[in-house]
Amino acid sequence: MPSSPLSSVGAARKAIADQLVEIRKDAGLNGAELSSRCGWHPAKTSRIQSGKSAASEDDIRAWCTVCGAEDRIPDLIAATRAADSIHQRWRRRNSSGMRLAQEKVIGDYERTELFRIYVSNVLPGFFQTAEYATALMRSITDFQGTPNDVAAAVPARLARARLMHSGAHRFAVLIEEWVLRTRIGSVEGMAAQLDHLLALMSLPSVSIGIIPAGCPRAIWPLEAFYLFDDQRVAVETLTAKVNVLQPSEITDYVRAFAGLSKMAVHGAKARALIGSAIASLE
Template sequence: MPSSPSSSVVAARKAIADRLVEIRKDAGLKGGELSALCGWHPAKTSRIQSGKAAPSEEDIRVWCAACGAGDQVADLIAASRAADSMYQEWRRRNSTGMRLAQEKVISDYERTRFFRIYVSNVLPGFFQTAEYATALMQSITDFQGTPDDVAAAVPACLARARLMYTGARRFAVLIEEWVLRTRIGSAEDMAAQLGHLLTLMSLPSVSIGIIPTGSPRAIWPLEAFYLFDDQRVAVETLTAKISILQPREVADYVRAFAGLSETAVHGAKARALIASAAASLE
C-alpha cells in the first residue's frame, strides 16, 4: 500500500503488525525461525513486524499457517482490506473505469444526514451538471490513463444529487471563489454550471458559502474534504482518496470547516460572486 499522510491509516497498519507479532510470540517462534518456516528473507519479517511493509493476503495466510493460527486469517485479512480502503490510489480505484467507483460511494452518502464539504479545486459531484461532470471526468481519465467509461460514469455521479431533494439531509458547502472562475469544459458549459449553482441555492437543504479571493483568512486554503456527519472525512489529493476515521483527526476537520466558514459569504453576496464569475465568461 502506498504511504499515506493520514495517521488513521498508519494506526490501522500498525495494529495488524502488532497482531502478527503476538501470533508469532504465542507460537513460541523467533523472527528467524518464522522466516525459515515461511520461506522468505528475515528482512521481510522485520519489515512486516515494524509496520514498514504491509503484508499481502498471501503473506498473512503463510504467517498464520507457520504459527498454527489458521483461525486468525479471516480477521486479519478483513482488517488489512479495511486499512487498504482508507487510502485508495485513484489509478487503482479507477483501474476498470470510473463508473463502478462512482456507484460504490452512494451507500456512504445515503447513510449520512449532515454533509459539510469544502472544495478548493472543483465543484462537488452533488452540484455538477452533466456537461461539467463529463469535461471533468474526461480530463481525469486522460491524466490517469485509466479506461474511458466517462459516458457511463457521469450518470452514476449525478445520481447522488437526488439526496438533496429528499428533505432528510443537510448540505453545508464552502467553495473557494477561484473554483467558480476555473473553467471546466467550454465557456457555455461553465456558464450553465454556474447558473445551476444559483438554482441550488434556493433549496432548503443546501447552504452554499463562497470564500472570496483575497479576503482575510482564519485558516489557510486546504485540500478538498467531505465531512460525513461527525464520523468520517474523505480527503481528496491529486493521487488518492484518504478516509480519516480517528476521532481526533475528524474533530480537526470540523474545526477547520468552522474556521473556513468565518471568511465565507452567503445569500446575496454569494450570488453576486457567482454572477460575476458567469459574467466574466462572456
C-alpha cells in the same frame, strides 16, 4: 488542525503489525527465525513488524502458519481488507470505468443527513451540470488511463443531486473562490455551471459559502473533504480517496470546517463572487 488523512491507514496497518509481532513472540521465534521459515529476507519481517510495509494476505498466511496460529488468519485478513478500504486508489477504484464507482457510493449518500463539504479544486458532484461533469471526468479518465465510460458515468454521478430535493438531507458547502474561476470544459459550459450554482443557492436544503481569494487565512487551503454526518470523512487526494474513520481525526475535520466557515461569505456576497466569475468568462 487535521492530521494527515493517511494516519488512519497507518494506524490500521500498525494494529495488524502489532498482532503479527505478538503471534511471533507467542511462538517463541525471533525475527530471523521467522524470516527463514517463511523463506524471505529478514528486512521484510522488520518492515512488516514496524508497519512500514503492509503484510499481504499471503504474508499473513505464511506468518501465522509457521507460528502455529492458523486460527488467527481469517481475522487478520479481514482487518487487512478493512485497512485497504480506508485508502482507495483512484486507478484501482476506476479500473473498470467510472460508472460503477459512482453507483456504489449512492447508498452512503442516502444514509447521510448532514453533508459538510469543502472543495478547493472542483465543484462537488452534487452541484455539477452534465457538461461540467463530462469535461471533468474525461480529464480524470485520460490522466488515470482507465476505461472511458464517461457517457454512462455522468448520469450516475448526477443522480445524487436528487438528494437535495428529497428527504431530510442538508448540504453545507464551502468553496474556494478560485474554484469558480477554474474553467472546466468550454466557456459556455462553465457559465452554465456557475448559473446552476446560483440557482442551487435558493434551495432550503443547501447552504453555499464562498471563501474569497484575498481573505486573511485563519486556516490554510486543504485538500477537498466530505464530512458524512459525524461518522466518516472522505478526503480526496490526487491518487486516492482516503476514508477517515478515527473519531479524533473526524473531530479535527469538524473543527477545520468550522474555521473555514468563518472565512466564507454567504448570501448576497457569495452571489456577487459567483457573478464576478461569470463576468470574467466574457
